[in-house]
Amino acid sequence: QVQLVESGGGVVQPGGSLRLSCAASGFTFSSYGMHWVRQAPGKGLEWVTFIRFDGSNKYYADSVKGRVTISRDNSKNTVYLQMNSLRTEDTAVYYCAKDPHEYGDYYYFDYWGQGTLVTVSS
Amino acid sequence: EIVLTQSPGTLSLSPGERATLSCRASQNVASSYLAWYQQKPGQAPRLLIYGASSRATGIPDRFSGSGSGTDFTLTISRLEPEDFAVYYCQQYGRSPITFGQGTRLEIK
Numbered sequence: 601q602v603q604l605v606e607s608g609g610g611v612v613q614p615g616g617s618l619r620l621s622c623a624a625s626g627f628t629f630s631s632y633g634m635h636w637v638r639q640a641p642g643k644g645l646e647w648v649t650f651i652r653f654d655g656s657n658k659y660y661a662d663s664v665k666g667r668v669t670i671s672r673d674n675s676k677n678t679v680y681l682q683m684n685s686l687r688t689e690d691t692a693v694y695y696c697a698k699d700p701h702e703y704g705d706y707y708y709f710d711y712w713g714q715g716t717l718v719t720v721s722s
Numbered sequence: 723e724i725v726l727t728q729s730p731g732t733l734s735l736s737p738g739e740r741a742t743l744s745c746r747a748s749q750n751v752a753s754s755y756l757a758w759y760q761q762k763p764g765q766a767p768r769l770l771i772y773g774a775s776s777r778a779t780g781i782p783d784r785f786s787g788s789g790s791g792t793d794f795t796l797t798i799s800r801l802e803p804e805d806f807a808v809y810y811c812q813q814y815g816r817s818p819i820t821f822g823q824g825t826r827l828e829i830k
Binding site: 644645646647659661662695700706707708709710711712713714715 | 759765767769778779818820821823
């Protein structure tokens with residue numbers, strides 16, 4: 601079955617950096633685009649970023665553009681989120697999520713990880 | 723940016739009743755690219771509906787989606803105890819993709 605397991609969350613000071621990882625299994629990882637979606641405590645969902653199946657294209661929400669970088673290693677079935685210049689408003693649970701169609705960019709999410717909490721606080 | 727407004731904010735119903743959740747878009751949602759998710763406390767969201775009316779894999783047929791253009795509906799025909807949760811709509815027809823603010827379905 602499809603599994604997505606995030607790691608790397610924690611407490612970081614404003615202006616700091618963090619790298620999140622998402623290990624995937626149960627599907628052909630190299631054939632699917634991957635997303636990160638976040639949820640601030642007690643709030644709704646916000647799409648953050650997407651990377652195509654082959655890493656050829658990446659897209660970012662305006663709220664994080666220039667501060668975060670998505671990447672993937674298809675040999676390790678893992679997608680990453682490098683977060684720099686963190687702000688208090690970046691505090692959220694970060695979910696990795698799978699795009700549903702092979703080789704496609706559909707921008708909805710058929711499987712989600714359990715999430716990893718990032719807290720930006722001094 | 724397409725703004726999605728969900729109503730009501732909270733819906734109080736009893737098991738066995740029918741639930742009707744609304745999602746209204748500020749602009750036309752191209753090709754009915756609208757999805758619905760269910761989220762329970764402490765859990766990740768789960769995809770219920772995509773393409774406005776197609777059920778995702780493993781979703782019971784008591785869940786149905788309808789609508790087009792700017793008005794969409796998620797209907798749960800007969801509520802089971804496990805259906806009480808928060809529901810989000812999401813449009814993926816135009817960048818940036820956006821979510822509604824959620825409808826909380828609670829036990830009356």
